[in-house]
Amino acid sequence: MKIFPSKPSLRRKTIFLQFLTFLLVTYIFSTCAREEAKDPTSADDQLIKTIKAAAPNGDIRDFILVSGENLSEIPNQDPKNILNPTKVKLGRMLFHEPGISVLPNKQEGMNGFSCASCHIASKSFTAGRIQGVADGAIGFGSSGEGRSKNPNYTGDEVDAQGARPLPTINLAYVRNALWAGSFGSFSLNTGTESAWHQDTLTEVNFKYFEGLEANNIRALQVHRMMMNKTIAENYGYKALFDEAFPEFPDSTRYSLTTTSFAIAAYFRTITTHEAPFQKWLKGDVNAMTEQQKKGAGLFFGKAGCVRCHNSPSLNSFNFFALGVYDLYQNKVGEVFRTGPNDKRVKGRGGFTGKDEDLYKFKVPQLYNLKPVGFYFHGASKLTLREVVEYFNAGIPENPLVSPSRIAAFFKPLNLTSQEVTDLTEFLENGLYDPTLEKYLPDHVLSFMCFPNNDPISRKDLNCN
Ligand code: HEC
Numbered sequence: 001m002k003i004f005p006s007k008p009s010l011r012r013k014t015i016f017l018q019f020l021t022f023l024l025v026t027y028i029f030s031t032c033a034r035e036e037a038k039d040p041t042s043a044d045d046q047l048i049k050t051i052k053a054a055a056p057n058g059d060i061r062d063f064i065l066v067s068g069e070n071l072s073e074i075p076n077q078d079p080k081n082i083l084n085p086t087k088v089k090l091g092r093m094l095f096h097e098p099g100i101s102v103l104p105n106k107q108e109g110m111n112g113f114s115c116a117s118c119h120i121a122s123k124s125f126t127a128g129r130i131q132g133v134a135d136g137a138i139g140f141g142s143s144g145e146g147r148s149k150n151p152n153y154t155g156d157e158v159d160a161q162g163a164r165p166l167p168t169i170n171l172a173y174v175r176n177a178l179w180a181g182s183f184g185s186f187s188l189n190t191g192t193e194s195a196w197h198q199d200t201l202t203e204v205n206f207k208y209f210e211g212l213e214a215n216n217i218r219a220l221q222v223h224r225m226m227m228n229k230t231i232a233e234n235y236g237y238k239a240l241f242d243e244a245f246p247e248f249p250d251s252t253r254y255s256l257t258t259t260s261f262a263i264a265a266y267f268r269t270i271t272t273h274e275a276p277f278q279k280w281l282k283g284d285v286n287a288m289t290e291q292q293k294k295g296a297g298l299f300f301g302k303a304g305c306v307r308c309h310n311s312p313s314l315n316s317f318n319f320f321a322l323g324v325y326d327l328y329q330n331k332v333g334e335v336f337r338t339g340p341n342d343k344r345v346k347g348r349g350g351f352t353g354k355d356e357d358l359y360k361f362k363v364p365q366l367y368n369l370k371p372v373g374f375y376f377h378g379a380s381k382l383t384l385r386e387v388v389e390y391f392n393a394g395i396p397e398n399p400l401v402s403p404s405r406i407a408a409f410f411k412p413l414n415l416t417s418q419e420v421t422d423l424t425e426f427l428e429n430g431l432y433d434p435t436l437e438k439y440l441p442d443h444v445l446s447f448m449c450f451p452n453n454d455p456i457s458r459k460d461l462n463c464n
């Protein structure tokens, strides 16, 4: 009989227990260490201080974008266009729908293009080329760069605008649309009524809509599109219009206005809220690299970018002259329907007619610019580093804009080459949300190829 366990077995048990304790201690220690790595470093603390000092309300949350999922929290809505999920769904499809492009300049352009011909999701909703061309062009390439003029159209017959397209993202933070802010009856356009009569384009402002609702009505006309009951029925959109716009009578329910409203609703949900900087603002200190944090510190501090770019989307309701070249002055490629007499080159002044507004352009949002490839309203810079170098040098490039008109904050910044690199990295990747394609529709109800539907695009897009 064994009264006591044998000594070797006891020792084995003790050793086993010691080993378990060791494992436990190591585990606890390593988790603590891991928790510690997640705490803000002094670099984060410093950045928080810098951003707070620059924030409109002294709070880093001033720069957080809405996600667009909760429709009621979206800012700057138009009370005449109360958002609902059906409008968003309808707008997402109509924005990409070649079925509504029924007023082309030539019959062969019929149903060949859509809004998204110039606002391509993978190019952050810009054109993928120096100038967007919809009707009168053919082809797509891999993301817009392969589009070229249809040889059967003259340059004057194509649909092209004298500025680089604005990305249709973070538009919940835009109240006056376009580089000149011409659309929308409120915000900075209050008191500009006398300018609305000047052409049929801006007369839509007398309907007293917000910028997006007004802009889209005109965009549908300018870009040779149409909506009526027959089109809605033919392509299967009638039920969605009925669900989205029950308060509109049958006579106006399937119209440019409701199409514009649906697209505006869709626009308001598109935000770059998953960009590293956005995640960092919401507390994920590992979302940005050390270099991106340095770049952010420069943006909100020494480089003074935040003096103009100061909303959640880093735009602002303001216009300044930076003296950049216009589209017709570019050295990269052929552009259509613009030149020194294009009203657009005068910027805000081309709209208001006021001398003090001449050559001023709106302060644009700064997210997801990496894939855009052409920067400023005249696409005069081809990389974000060149943009940062332009601001750092503080020397206007366009001799047609007199120095007295240039923004006071546009002056040499004395950033070192390393600082230029860090700031560029923040713009390129710290502000880049890689998930924008989630805003694309699976299909459009006409089941046409989108965003383009001409024969060459269909091939490029694998639609055949
Ligand atoms: C031919 C190319 C082209 C097509 C097609 C096109 N756009 Fe644009 N879009 C542009 C350009 C260029 C600008 C900037 C023009 C300017 O500001 O002078 C722009 C600007 C905008 C803006 C202003 C954004 C802001 O930040 O102010 C909105 C909104 C917009 N487009 C919506 C639409 C809608 C809706 C359609 C379809 C009905 C459409 N676009 C079709 C080229 C195009």
Ligand code: HEC
Residues within 6 Å of the ligand: 299, 303, 304, 305, 306, 307, 308, 309, 319, 320, 321, 322, 323, 324, 361, 362, 363, 364, 365, 366, 369, 374, 375, 376, 377, 378, 384, 387, 388, 391, 392, 407, 408, 409, 410, 423, 427
């Ligand atoms: C004086 C106000 C002001 C300051 C300061 C300023 N910006 Fe801008 N920014 C603008 C305006 C206005 C535009 C549009 C100019 C144009 O295209 O004519 C612009 C355009 C840009 C663009 C091009 C966006 C696009 O869609 O092509 C980038 C990038 C940019 N700014 C980054 C910066 C950075 C980085 C800084 C700091 C070094 C900075 N900005 C400082 C007013 C300002």
